[in-house]
Amino acid sequence: MIGDIDETLEPIFHEVVRRNRGETEFHQALREVMSSLGPALARHPKLLERKVIQRLCEPERQIIFRVPWQDDQGEVHVNRGFRVQFNSVMGPYKGGLRFHPRVYLGVIKFLAFEQIFKNALTGFAIGGGKGGADFNPKGRSDDEIMRFCQSFMTELYRHLGRLTDVPAGDAGVGTREIGWLFGQYKRLTNSYESGVITGKGLGWGGSHVRTEATGYGLVYFVQNMLEARDDDIHGKTCVVSGSGNVAIYTMEKIHALGGKVVACSDSDGVVHDPAGVDVELVKEIKEVRRGRIEEYAEHRTGSEYQADGNIWGIRCDIALPCATENELDTDGAQALIDNGCTLVAEGANMPATLEAINALHQAGVLFAPGKAANAGGVATSALEMQQNAARDMWSFEHTEQRLAAIMDNIHRCCYETAEEYGTPGNYMHGANICSFLRVGQEMVALGLT
Ligand code: GLU
Numbered sequence: 001m002i003g004d005i006d007e008t009l010e011p012i013f014h015e016v017v018r019r020n021r022g023e024t025e026f027h028q029a030l031r032e033v034m035s036s037l038g039p040a041l042a043r044h045p046k047l048l049e050r051k052v053i054q055r056l057c058e059p060e061r062q063i064i065f066r067v068p069w070q071d072d073q074g075e076v077h078v079n080r081g082f083r084v085q086f087n088s089v090m091g092p093y094k095g096g097l098r099f100h101p102r103v104y105l106g107v108i109k110f111l112a113f114e115q116i117f118k119n120a121l122t123g124f125a126i127g128g129g130k131g132g133a134d135f136n137p138k139g140r141s142d143d144e145i146m147r148f149c150q151s152f153m154t155e156l157y158r159h160l161g162r163l164t165d166v167p168a169g170d171a172g173v174g175t176r177e178i179g180w181l182f183g184q185y186k187r188l189t190n191s192y193e194s195g196v197i198t199g200k201g202l203g204w205g206g207s208h209v210r211t212e213a214t215g216y217g218l219v220y221f222v223q224n225m226l227e228a229r230d231d232d233i234h235g236k237t238c239v240v241s242g243s244g245n246v247a248i249y250t251m252e253k254i255h256a257l258g259g260k261v262v263a264c265s266d267s268d269g270v271v272h273d274p275a276g277v278d279v280e281l282v283k284e285i286k287e288v289r290r291g292r293i294e295e296y297a298e299h300r301t302g303s304e305y306q307a308d309g310n311i312w313g314i315r316c317d318i319a320l321p322c323a324t325e326n327e328l329d330t331d332g333a334q335a336l337i338d339n340g341c342t343l344v345a346e347g348a349n350m351p352a353t354l355e356a357i358n359a360l361h362q363a364g365v366l367f368a369p370g371k372a373a374n375a376g377g378v379a380t381s382a383l384e385m386q387q388n389a390a391r392d393m394w395s396f397e398h399t400e401q402r403l404a405a406i407m408d409n410i411h412r413c414c415y416e417t418a419e420e421y422g423t424p425g426n427y428m429h430g431a432n433i434c435s436f437l438r439v440g441q442e443m444v445a446l447g448l449t
Contacts, residue, residue: 002361002428003031003354006038009053016057023106025325029113029350030057032357032369036432039421044437050448052440059112061085064105065155067133069148072141080104081152083131085165086112089442089449092163093129094119094378096170096199099148099177101136108132110325111170114349115378117435118371121410124382129165131156137172149180156181157188162195162388168381169199171324174245175211179204195388198381207384208396209403210377215249216400217376217407218320218347219257224411225343225366225427234258239316240277241265242323243286243293246347246374250322251279263314265323266293270309275302315339322347333359346370357428372414372431379406 005013013034017027034053041048067079082105085093095115098108108130116128133152137145159165169178178199186192194205202208209216223233236259240247243264251261261277263270266286271277271293278300285291297305312319312332319341321328325348333356336344344360345368346352352360352367360367380403387393394402410431418430443449 002358003035005031005034006041008041008048009034009037012053012057015054020106020109023109025106025110025350026113028354029110032350032354032428033113033117033432033436036429037436040433040436044440046444047440050444052443055443056087056116056439059084059086059109060088062105062109063156063159067135067148067152067155069144069151071144079133079135079148081131081133081155082108083156083159083165083167084108084112084129085159086128086130087116087439088127089439089446090120090127091125092127092161093165094126094168094381095128095130096132096168097173097181098130098132098170099135099137099172100132101134103132103134107325111349114371116439117432118375119378120435120438121372121375121413121431122379122382122406123409124379126166126378126382129167130170131167132170132173135172145177146180149177150184153181153184154188157185160185160196162193162385166195166381166385167197168378169245171244175199175201175206195385198384200384205384205388207380207387207399208394209399210380210384211245212249212252213380213403214246214347214374214377215251215322216253217379217403218246218250218322218345218373219253220376220404220407221368221373221411222318222320222343222345223257224408225345225368228411228415232258233318236260236317237262237315238318238320239263239311239314240320240322240347241311241327241351242321242348243282244323246377247322248279248283248286250320250347251277251282255279259318262316263311264293265309265311267323268292269294269305269307270311270314271296271303271305272309272314273300273303310335312336313339316341318343318345320345320347321351323351324348325350326353328352328356330355330359332356336360337363337365341365344368345373347374349374361426366425367427368414369428369431371435372410372427375410376403376407379403
């Protein structure tokens, strides 16, 4: 069953859980990876001998810091900042920053742990890290968010470097915040070191396609899954949860390839638009007005808004959870199965619970884990780093072709590894084994570090 851990690994898992109490999301991400590794370790006993798993589960460095800032009324606030530099065996730590009130060490550790494997799948020389703060940007003015970013970077800058640690955005951190973070970095260090952060604006060192990359990459991955089965996205009905950066560009690419997205959501509710979601309207509401998805139904006849609605109850062929962790549970998975959904791919990080993944597998629904399916974002960050190192800027078309080729490689690696290890079609096992072997073998090669 998905989530069951081989008996050689069970004591290691329990020891990590014991030493990291209360970090439930980290435990979940760990269980998901470990449950795939039994057969890989049986073929590569050296990795067990060299205690690669134990070393992988302990971050190389964890930084926790105070972020004081003042609101527009002059009141003082204190938040907690994090940067978990989990593993640098493949390259400098790489991973986004999340600003969200639910952020705590367990969330950042799960994200950083996932990032190790995701980044290894891209084939680029990038290690795994993640950071953020328990800051809630909702309802804050631009000036307040800028002051927060400046205070956050005033501590973080000393831990970064283009060859050390390269952050980017995640939930609550987009190009605007990256600008304020980079501006403060530049001021503190007196150096225009573009390669120290990715997700930058096009005028100041950013890469074409970075904004679209996670969503576009996800759809390329889905297209690869379908092509491997002589099928196509064309004519498929899709449901995409969320309405942030990942969801928006996922919907855009699905429509470009002839599919139809009939629903999206935010943390307050769900929009159902049987005629097909108007992606430009979602962009206007979420990116320009920074409003709520509820406004969509006010502007679009034929669509319906359900406060606290259940997006997984809407009939679809393909479901793409692009909002947040654990948004798709067993009930959601069952509703999708009952309605004839045949493919689920994760645009967010760990949006499906282990129980949900299990239910989908049992029902024969194709499932792609986030570390493979949403790797297009960080892969394009690696392309941004390449352009920064060469002081170059590639065209949109060239960059998108590179992204498509990367997603193709990731798909092939997961698909072939799943076959090789006797679980054909199980992308979760394929992604975990393929990336673990890359990281693990490099950890052995570089000695005990
Ligand atoms: N936060 C994104 C992710 O989950 C992107 C990280 C990056 O570009 O470094 O992969």
